Amino acid sequence: MEHFRSLILTSIQPIRWGDMDALGHVNNTVYFRYMEQARVEWLDALGFITGAAEEEAPVIVNASCTFLLPLTYPGSVEVRMFAGHPGRSSLPTFYELRKVGEDAVYAEGAAKLVWTRASTGKSTPLPERILAAVGAPA
Numbered sequence: 001m002e003h004f005r006s007l008i009l010t011s012i013q014p015i016r017w018g019d020m021d022a023l024g025h026v027n028n029t030v031y032f033r034y035m036e037q038a039r040v041e042w043l044d045a046l047g048f049i050t051g052a053a054e055e056e057a058p059v060i061v062n063a064s065c066t067f068l069l070p071l072t073y074p075g076s077v078e079v080r081m082f083a084g085h086p087g088r089s090s091l092p093t094f095y096e097l098r099k100v101g102e103d104a105v106y107a108e109g110a111a112k113l114v115w116t117r118a119s120t121g122k123s124t125p126l127p128e129r130i131l132a133a134v135g136a137p138a
Contacts, residue, residue, distance in 0.1 A: 005082040005083070005084055005094060006082060006083050006134050006135050007080060007081070007082055008042055008081055008082065008083050008133060008134060009038055009041060009042040009045075009079075009080075009081040010078060010079070010080050010081070011034075011037060011038035011041050011078070011079045011081065012076050012077075012078055012079075012100060013034055013037055013038075013076060013077050013079065014075075014076050014077075015071060015072070015073050015074065015075050015076060015077055015099075016073065017073050019071075019073065020072065020073055024072065025070035025071060025072050026070065026071040026072065026073075028065070028067060031065050031067065031071075031097065031107050031109065032063060032065060032109070034077050034079050034095075034097060035063070035065070035079060035081075035095045035097075035109045035111060037079070038079040038081045038095065039081065039093060039111065039113075042081060042133075043058065046129050046130065046133055047129070048127075048129075055117065055118055055119070056115060056116065056117050056118065056124055056127070057115070057116060057118060058091075058113040058114065058115050058116070059113070059114055059116050060111050060112065060113060060114075061090075061112050061113075061114050062110075062111070062112050063109070063110065063111040063112075064109060064110050064111075065107055065108070065109040065110075066107060066108045066109070067106075067107050068104075068105055068106055068107055068108065069104060069105075069106040069107075070106070071097070071099060071106050071107075075099050075100060076099070076100040077097055077098070077099060077100070077106075078097070078098045078099070078100050079095055079096070079097055080095065080096040080097075080098070081093060081094070081095055082094040082095070082096075083133075083134035085136070086126055086130070086131060086134060086136050087126075088123075088125055088126070089114055089115045089116075089123035089124055089125055089126055090112055090113065090114045090115070090123070090126075091112070091113045091115075091126060091130060091134065092110065092111075092112050092113075093110065093111050093112070093113060094108070094109070094110050095107075095108065095109040095110065095111075096108055097109070115127065115130070
């Protein structure tokens with residue numbers, strides 16, 4: 001299967017003073033929050049967060065981050081979110097984190113979303129809106 005990635009969102013988020021740890025750079029756990037915020041913004045724009053029915057929803061089954069350069073305050077982080085090739089009920093997502101105004105990639109991440117039915121906790125097919133939003137090839 002060929003690799004498929006589609007840019008689906010760019011999120012600009014402030015780096016807060018409190019994001020840093022005792023070593024003077026953004027704590028590793030905060031990178032996951034930056035990626036989460038981008039994912040929530042994307043899902044919200046598609047109508048799956050605010051006012052969404054709770055019958056079906058995505059869950060994260062795995063997440064990873066490769067830290068390449070330390071982010072530091074002050075500044076803003078640009079999170080580019082990409083979608084991979086969707087499965088029946090899953091969607092791999094990928095992230096690149098940069099400091100606004102710089103070309104260097106500070107971190108790369110991934111998170112696999114699985115669409116689930118709340119009443120059973122079992123996976124269910126991805127909604128058509130998700131498939132259309134990622135421009136999934138037929």
